[in-house]
Amino acid sequence: MSVAAILPDTIRVLERGWLSANNVVLFDGGRATVVDSGYVSHREQTVALLREELAGRRLAELVNTHSHSDHIGGNALLQRTFGCSISVPAGMLPAVAAWDEDALLLTTAAQSGERFHADRALHAGDTLGMGELVWQAIAAPGHDMDALVFHNPDRRILISGDALWRDGFGILFAEVLGLGDGIGAARRTLEAIARLPVDIVIPGHGAPFVEFDDALARAFARLRAFEEDGSRMARNAIRACMTFSLLDSRSMAIDALAAHLADVPLYREANARFLGLAPEALADWLVGELTRAGVARREGERLVAA
């Protein structure tokens, strides 16, 4: 069955590329909730898309699955534009309140954001009414140690954030940075998710999908590979995060790349902890990887997003 046939009509998914997480809009009559707000540089379009989807209905609530830049970037503008209240996972509330750009991984990964005010903390075990359905908030540490996913058992829908995608999951930042047991947490999260009744997953990125078991198998396999070979996880993190940055900036000077990799904490730590390469060697490897993958191409002395 197609995704459109399974998803209730009260749920709409605004899917863009990788820089902006999906915006999941859930309607309760004339009132709407949106889960995640996309990246900061896309915020005007996010507002325009939401206006189109809302068609006069009121955006009352914004809920975040976790605190990363591609999920919270539109929060401030949505709050100003629609007057919606914002609920965030309890674990990220202090970092939001203090606007701690290190804890929010903005400075850590050379990303941007706009400060917003969080109105409420969401805890694992809380229930939320969205889209005429009741959702359970479930702890989903791993990619983000404070992340939540939202599950509706009646319609067997999982809003998975970056804890589970069709092919993998988000960077295990705590593990890469040496700040916590990201792999163990991700495994326990996947095991908990695997026990849920799920017919359709609305991921943080990519199209909603029905291949739940296959996605879990891929995620577990990736986790095993990372566990067996930390350098693979580190290279994956560097490649994914630089791809993200390049989508944002569109191009960067190749001769500045080594210094950038040595300067930005995520790259510096990933390299120091798992690879031990000279920054120039890491830069050479990265340019090769990104161009081979078709993510970027060389134009003279610059690396340009493809």
Next chain:
Amino acid sequence: MSIASPCINICRMSATTGLCEGCFRSLDEIVRWSRSEDADKRRILELVAQRRAASGTAPRLASTEGA
């Protein structure tokens, strides 16, 4: 397999054309993408290709500075 979205992460609406400057879709076409049937997605992709050709650009790149 699902049909890939034409989004290239330049998510900005043009005031003159009313289309996204990155993927050449209208707001309605972006909003309805995830619940469109494949035939509708293909129709949107054809329109995108026509609009891109008419605008005389290859997939467009913004000229912002990098790191």
